[in-house]
Amino acid sequence: MKTFGILTGGGDAPGLNAVIRAIVRRSLPRGHRIVGIRHGWRGLMEMETVELDAAATTGILHRGGTILGTSRTNPYKKDDDARRVEANFKQLGLTALIAIGGEDTLGVAAKLSAAGFPVVGVPKTIDNDLAGTDTTFGFDTAVSIATEAIDRLHSTAESHDRVIVCEVMGRHAGWIALHAGMAGGADFILIPERPVDVAAVCAAIARRKERGVHFSIIVAAEGAMLPEGEVKKSADTDAFGHVKLGGIGERLAREIESRTGSETRSVQLGHVQRGGTPTAFDRWLGSRYGLLAADMAHEGAFGKMAAYRGGAFIPVPLAEAVASLKTVPDDLIDLASALFA
Numbered sequence: 001m002k003t004f005g006i007l008t009g010g011g012d013a014p015g016l017n018a019v020i021r022a023i024v025r026r027s028l029p030r031g032h033r034i035v036g037i038r039h040g041w042r043g044l045m046e047m048e049t050v051e052l053d054a055a056a057t058t059g060i061l062h063r064g065g066t067i068l069g070t071s072r073t074n075p076y077k078k079d080d081d082a083r084r085v086e087a088n089f090k091q092l093g094l095t096a097l098i099a100i101g102g103e104d105t106l107g108v109a110a111k112l113s114a115a116g117f118p119v120v121g122v123p124k125t126i127d128n129d130l131a132g133t134d135t136t137f138g139f140d141t142a143v144s145i146a147t148e149a150i151d152r153l154h155s156t157a158e159s160h161d162r163v164i165v166c167e168v169m170g171r172h173a174g175w176i177a178l179h180a181g182m183a184g185g186a187d188f189i190l191i192p193e194r195p196v197d198v199a200a201v202c203a204a205i206a207r208r209k210e211r212g213v214h215f216s217i218i219v220a221a222e223g224a225m226l227p228e229g230e231v232k233k234s235a236d237t238d239a240f241g242h243v244k245l246g247g248i249g250e251r252l253a254r255e256i257e258s259r260t261g262s263e264t265r266s267v268q269l270g271h272v273q274r275g276g277t278p279t280a281f282d283r284w285l286g287s288r289y290g291l292l293a294a295d296m297a298h299e300g301a302f303g304k305m306a307a308y309r310g311g312a313f314i315p316v317p318l319a320e321a322v323a324s325l326k327t328v329p330d331d332l333i334d335l336a337s338a339l340f341a
Contacts, residue, residue: 001031001032001033002031002032002033002095002096002297002298003032003033003034003035003092003093003094003095004023004027004032004033004034004035004094004095004096004097004098004294004297005034005035005036005037005044005049005089005092005094005096005097005098006020006023006034006035006036006037006052006068006097006098006100007036007037007040007041007043007044007068007097007098007099007100007101008020008040008066008068008069008070008100008101008105008124009040009041009070009071009072009073009099009100009101009102009104009105009108010040010070010072010101010102010104010105010124010125011070011072011102011125011126011274012064012065012066012070012274012275013124013125013126013136013137013138013141013142013274014064014126014137014138014141014142014274014275014276014277014278014279014282015124015137015138015141015278015282015283015285015286016065016066016100016124016137016138016286017057017060017061017063017064017065017066017067017286018060018061018137018278018282018283018284018285018286018287018290019100019122019124019137019286019287019289019290019293020036020052020057020060020066020067020068020100020290021057021060021061021287021290022286022287022288022289022290022291022293022294023098023290023291023293023294023297024052024053024054024056024057025054025057026290026291026294026295026298027294027297027298028053028054030298032095032298033051034051034052034053035049035050035051035052035092035094036049036050036051036052036056036067036068037049037068037097038050038068038069039068039069039070039071039073040069040070040071040072040073040101040105041071041073041074041075041085041105041108042071042073043068043069043071044075044085044088044089044097045073045075045081045084045085045088047088047091047092049092050068061283061287062277062278062283063277064274064275064276064277064278065275072104074104074108075108076108076111082111085112086112086115086117089112089117094118095118095297096118096119096120096297096300096302097109097112097117097118097119097120098119098120098121098122098293098294098297099119099120099121099122100121100122100124100293101121101122101124101125102123102124102125102127102129102130102136103125103129103130103322103325105124106121106123106130106305106318106321106322107322109121109318110303110318110319110321110322113302113303113318114303114319118297118300118302119302119303119318120293120296120297120301120302120304120305120306121293121304121305121306121318121321122289122290122293122305122306123136123137123289123305123306123307123321124136124137124138125138125139126138126139126141126142126169126176126273126274127139127169127170127171127172127173127175127176128173128175128176128326129172129173129175129325129326129327130321130322130325130326131320131321131322131323131324131325131326132305132307132316132317132320132321132322133305133307133308133309133316133321134307134308134309134310135285135308137278137282137285137286137289138274138278138282139175139176139282140279140281140282140285141273141274141276141277141278141279141282142168142169142176142180142273142274143176143179143180143183144279145269145272145273145276146166146168146176146177146180146184146219146269146273147179147180147183147184149166149184149267149269149272150166150180150181150183150184150185150186150217150219151184153166153217153267154184154185154215154217157215157216157217158215160215160263161214161215161262161263162215162262162263162264162265163205163215163216163217163218163253163256163257163260163262163263163264163265164215164216164217164218164264164265164266164267165218165219165220165249165250165252165253165256165264165265165266165267166186166217166218166219166220166249166266166267166269167220167221167222167246167247167248167249167250167266167267167268167269168180168219168220168221168222168269168273169221169222169269169270169273169274170191170192170221170222170223170224171192171222171223171245172192172223172325172327173191173192173193173221173223173325173326173327173328174189174190174191174192174193174221174223174224174327174328175328176221176273177189177190177191177219177220177221177224178191178328178332178333178336180219181219181336182336182339184217184219185217185339186217186218186219186340187204187205187208187216187217187218187340188200188201188204188216188218188219188340189218189219189220189336189340190218190219190220190221190224190248190252191220191221191223191224191328191333192221192223192224192225192327193327193328193330193333194225194333195225195226195227196220196224196225196226196227196252198226198227198252198255198256198259199259201218201252201256202256202259202260204216204340205256205260205262206260209262214262216262218252218256220248220249220252221248222245222246222248223245224248226248226251226252230245230248231245231246231247231248231251246268246270247268249266249267249268250266250268252266253265253266285308288308288313289306289308289313291313292306292313292314292315293306296315301315303317303318303319304316304317304318305317305318305321307321
């Protein structure tokens, strides 16, 4: 009998429970034992575990969040914490650890793998910015929620002749803003990959006014860069050195109203994008990732991440998956700009 550990780290994403369920259902008939590790890497440091069997994973496919809980914990920030993780890994008798997370969680997984521990990664981020895979689960749900919000903002913006700036998630990459903005018919999309040109946004609003259209929808990723830099909630950083972003929508709304004279409001979607029921696609994608991860652990394909490439599910090296972020390419930005006002 082999013992597999599962942990979920970083921000929650719709589809996490689908991954957990698939790993358990694939592994139990093979005679393996599954140990759930609570609250990500912190749980491995503190030995917070729970047995995962068929009963524990029944009825969770449609649920958002993660039944294991999560945290933004970096055990490699302190040598003592890293040693605790490694010691507890051995104490639990894990044949393999399946780590489900984004760049930070999988970055820790890659370091643990390099130290000689049997680790398998599963890509999770609503931002869709992980290299090595075409799509991450949670992204489709986030885009669907953001698109619905933009649809609703259209009707109120038109009724009041207002400009509305909708701020969506996306620290380093603008995939959510791009996809939701295009799907929702935004008049301008602002993403981290290109500095914000406030003058160009205001010019677009003016052109619409000349055509007799007195409302506009602007979609901005939280990490979009103003001339003075990122808009931060505070100077504090998390365990991985990330500052807390947020507020670009409000900042832009003030600037647009000042320059154009148009009444302007901002809406920050925030954590609404990552909460609630996953879409059918994210349930399917999470399930497929879980099945592959279970097979990788069973077959000893360690130091790798489950990936979805060109319609096929394949293992790729963990080191490759976390080497760089997948950002929106210039040609796609230029293509989307043809749809702007």
